[in-house]
Amino acid sequence: MIKGLYEAHLPVSDLNKSIEFYEGLGLKFDHKVEDRLAFLWIVKDQSWVGLWKTDKVEVEYHPSIRHIAFEVSLDGLKNSVNWLTNKGYKPRKAFGFEPTEPFVMPNPNEGFGHAKIHFNDPDGNSLEFICKIGNPNNLTEKMYLSEWEKLNGLTK
Structure with missing residues (x-):
């Protein structure tokens, strides 16, 4: 039934700066939802990353x-x-x-x-x-x- 991972999400403090960073990795920007969420394709129509603007990026890192x-x-x-x-x-x-x-x-x-x-x-x-x-x-x-x-x- 499961064919792969479609999306994953990360918290970011500056949405535009993060979009630029991930585009630099080769991901392709798809769209924004207001000014709080952006989606970038890892593989077009197969998997993407959602970047959420939040003040919660200070949460201690854990994988x-x-x-x-x-x-x-x-x-x-x-x-x-x-x-x-x-x-x-x-x-x-x-x-x-x-x-x-x-x-x-x-x-x-x-x-x-x-x-x-x-x-x-x-x-x-x-x-x-x-x-x-x-x-x-x-x-x-x-x-x-x-x-x-x-x-x-x-x-x-």
Whole structure:
């Protein structure tokens, strides 16, 4: 019955500034509802983000209420630190990894892991770029993507 995620919502303090930020990530503005809510497509007619203008952005961060992970290609992820930095966005430390390159969190015995990089929007909402990556050697430790690929024989 469920085919995917259609929408997710985040609190923002400045709607126009946030629209500009998310357009900079490549999302496409669709419409505003008054001056308190905006919708931007992640994938046209498939999934979007709703940005709610509120004074509640000061709510302490927790991934269950202020986090979105955007699926990207592996090639896109490999270039993500440069891509974000060139746009004026700052990748951030996550799970003990410095934001010098993406890192991988394994799914032991499942044959894959999740490669990712984290960053924040202007209001401190947690964002990440993520993709699934093979794990033919069933690695169990978190590590930087370049090391993961080397140990799994995935480098070209």
